[in-house]
Amino acid sequence: MQLSQLRTGQVALIKNLGDHPIANKLLEMGCLPGEWVRVRRIAPLGDPMAIEILGYELALRLDEAAAIEVEVRPNFVQP
Amino acid sequence: MKKTLRIALVGNPNSGKSSLFNALTGLNQKVGNFPGVTVDKKTGNLWLSSSLQAEITDLPGTYSLYPRSEDEQVTFNVLLDQHNASHPDLVLVVADATNLRRNLLFITQIIDLGLPTALVVNKIDLAHEQGYELNLQALSAKLGIPVLATDARNGQGVKELKQLLADENFGLALPFYLQTEAVQPVLEELEPINGMKPGYRSFIFLCNHDYLSHISNKQHQAIDALIQKHGLNINQLQARETVQRYEQIAGLLGSIEKRSTTAAKKSRSEKIDKVLLHPVWGYVVFLGILFFIFQAIFSWASWPMDFIETVFGQLGAWGSAYLPEHWLSDLLINGILAGLGGVVVFLPQIVLLFLFLSLLEETGYMARVSFLMDKLMRKFGLNGKSVVPLIGGYACAVPSIMATRSINSWKERILTIMVLPLMSCSARLPVYTLLIGMSVPDDKVLGLFNLQGLVMMAFYLLGFVAAIGSALVMKWFIKERNSSFFLLEMPIYQWPRWRNVGMTLIEKGNAFVLGAGKIILIVSVALWFLSSFGPGNSFDQLESQYAAQMVDGELSAELQHQFDRDKLEASYAGRIGKWMEPAIAPLGFDWKIGIALVTSFAAREVFVGTMATIYSLGGEDFEENTLREQMLADINPRTGMPLFDLATTFSLLLFYAFAMQCMSTLAITWRETKSWKWPALQFGYMTGLAYLASLLAYQLLR
Numbered sequence: 001m002q003l004s005q006l007r008t009g010q011v012a013l014i015k016n017l018g019d020h021p022i023a024n025k026l027l028e029m030g031c032l033p034g035e036w037v038r039v040r041r042i043a044p045l046g047d048p049m050a051i052e053i054l055g056y057e058l059a060l061r062l063d064e065a066a067a068i069e070v071e072v073r074p075n076f077v078q079p
Numbered sequence: 080m081k082k083t084l085r086i087a088l089v090g091n092p093n094s095g096k097s098s099l100f101n102a103l104t105g106l107n108q109k110v111g112n113f114p115g116v117t118v119d120k121k122t123g124n125l126w127l128s129s130s131l132q133a134e135i136t137d138l139p140g141t142y143s144l145y146p147r148s149e150d151e152q153v154t155f156n157v158l159l160d161q162h163n164a165s166h167p168d169l170v171l172v173v174a175d176a177t178n179l180r181r182n183l184l185f186i187t188q189i190i191d192l193g194l195p196t197a198l199v200v201n202k203i204d205l206a207h208e209q210g211y212e213l214n215l216q217a218l219s220a221k222l223g224i225p226v227l228a229t230d231a232r233n234g235q236g237v238k239e240l241k242q243l244l245a246d247e248n249f250g251l252a253l254p255f256y257l258q259t260e261a262v263q264p265v266l267e268e269l270e271p272i273n274g275m276k277p278g279y280r281s282f283i284f285l286c287n288h289d290y291l292s293h294i295s296n297k298q299h300q301a302i303d304a305l306i307q308k309h310g311l312n313i314n315q316l317q318a319r320e321t322v323q324r325y326e327q328i329a330g331l332l333g334s335i336e337k338r339s340t341t342a343a344k345k346s347r348s349e350k351i352d353k354v355l356l357h358p359v360w361g362y363v364v365f366l367g368i369l370f371f372i373f374q375a376i377f378s379w380a381s382w383p384m385d386f387i388e389t390v391f392g393q394l395g396a397w398g399s400a401y402l403p404e405h406w407l408s409d410l411l412i413n414g415i416l417a418g419l420g421g422v423v424v425f426l427p428q429i430v431l432l433f434l435f436l437s438l439l440e441e442t443g444y445m446a447r448v449s450f451l452m453d454k455l456m457r458k459f460g461l462n463g464k465s466v467v468p469l470i471g472g473y474a475c476a477v478p479s480i481m482a483t484r485s486i487n488s489w490k491e492r493i494l495t496i497m498v499l500p501l502m503s504c505s506a507r508l509p510v511y512t513l514l515i516g517m518s519v520p521d522d523k524v525l526g527l528f529n530l531q532g533l534v535m536m537a538f539y540l541l542g543f544v545a546a547i548g549s550a551l552v553m554k555w556f557i558k559e560r561n562s563s564f565f566l567l568e569m570p571i572y573q574w575p576r577w578r579n580v581g582m583t584l585i586e587k588g589n590a591f592v593l594g595a596g597k598i599i600l601i602v603s604v605a606l607w608f609l610s611s612f613g614p615g616n617s618f619d620q621l622e623s624q625y626a627a628q629m630v631d632g633e634l635s636a637e638l639q640h641q642f643d644r645d646k647l648e649a650s651y652a653g654r655i656g657k658w659m660e661p662a663i664a665p666l667g668f669d670w671k672i673g674i675a676l677v678t679s680f681a682a683r684e685v686f687v688g689t690m691a692t693i694y695s696l697g698g699e700d701f702e703e704n705t706l707r708e709q710m711l712a713d714i715n716p717r718t719g720m721p722l723f724d725l726a727t728t729f730s731l732l733l734f735y736a737f738a739m740q741c742m743s744t745l746a747i748t749w750r751e752t753k754s755w756k757w758p759a760l761q762f763g764y765m766t767g768l769a770y771l772a773s774l775l776a777y778q779l780l781r
Contacts (some may be wrong), residue, residue: 029142039661041352042359046454058566059446059449
């Protein structure tokens, strides 16, 4: 599943980063495989989205979020 | 012996780097250029002791040593190139205490460069509020560099930092990231090319040599050949470095960072966002803020602006009364003094707009504006942050173009700058009022709306549509320098610091007066020359002609106005107007309008004054209705019909809606893009657009 497909409030584990020109930039910002990510909100117009990663809030466009492959953990309580 | 210590201030965006820079250097700041790029160079001086001075350069914020934007490339070049004019003796890294993990990626990269480094952990109060406990002594021991906590917004820790700098107590740390060994053989082969010992510095040089400006084409080719020979994949190397660094950082932070409670301040931020990013209330608040800013620069700014104009007018009148009648006096009063007034008059709008903008930035709201507007603006090749400057363009393009600085993407910023002058700025208002008053009846539509008001509104709307439309077209022609991405940190909301706001206002005011001001002054003087001198002895002839009609050495007011009119016609500006006539005749314009087009290049509203001079009403203190009557009574000798018929008037209205009739805007575009290419293109496409629109209108309405 891609990060861009998640809904507000969902928590997921980052599996992998796809072959996207900004993949390295995403890594730098802390979107690392094995990290937890939570969808904070989606902009009123449907794009971009804001996620919580490494304890801070990062906004990114959906096509950028699509580069992040995640695994959703239902009913997960964030550590 | 006096000594200067050169310090580079680096760090992630939002780390509070600028606050710290302001706290350290106060008002001893100046803005210069990094050679060859559009990035401003901010430096400040500070005496650390009687014999030691620090020269601090505030380098653009960056998340890593892998540059993407032009800003980040500047930081990278300064740090990597030892011969760069700004290359530091000491690197001062500023980190956000509430986000050490991400900040440490960049910090450890800096350490590995092998430059003397000290770390400032800023926003320490906020981190404590959020429940972080940081053992900075342990961090210092592990990194091998001095570490100091500050809260720059409150000035806390700044004294200790100055002491640390004065002691010159910073050493070289051991390398943090050692995995470059995998490419050791390549780095050894690289050594003869870049003269660097194999290590991280050489590694990052290899990965990003494309962004280094100080190495020759031959060196670039040699490095590319080396990369090819060894089959290196730079992207993979970068990804591996980032992941491995973060692994090491996680291990390091385990014993240093502890978090006890959940964030109080963060949840406050979240509550604010519930309203400010709400699908309905979010836009209502944003529109309210836009309206407020617009109101401020459109109407409140007019008070100080009127005051400035009065003062300069008085000075001019005083000069005319007391200075001897000579062309030098005229140059001083109508050239230089008027030009200076034309520069200073922009300051109220600049100060007001940047007061609001820096408040939006300081509080963290600007990032939310991007978040709310990105999808809409992206369609036009613009940025969410383009909205505020575009609306500001309704008041004045000059401060608004300066306000595009906050747009990170180079292409989106250039597009915003290019289309912004199409917004109907307040200088068009007097032109619209005069011409609409002449051509549109003062009738009611549907018994409710004033027809003149509706036409005026249509022209305001036209400006917006033209701007958006031009962006839509131009986005296909302007190439992005770096791959574009959005990725934006959403900072938590904070109260603004007035000190930072004040510094921004001073900096922007200075940048305008010292940067664009000189161009405006030069063009003012040139325009003064064009309208005050004529070829050959035409002026002498006029003077002797009118001297004969003097009574007691003075002309009657009526004759004086006629004299002014005849002089303008005989001047170079008048000659240019006549010379232009064949080119502008298809738009319905005659040479008189041609003169006004030349003189109103100083500012659009000058059109009205020039018309008053041409119709012998005197350049100032005339009745606008009298001017309208005079203009309407004018007969075009070629057609035998009134010159200002509906076709010509509308053609002229459209011309002023689209044409780049403003030297100050061109000057600020030059200042902000650091190139003549963009103002030239701006002038070219807008004049072309204006010509076509006027041609079409005149030929259809005729």
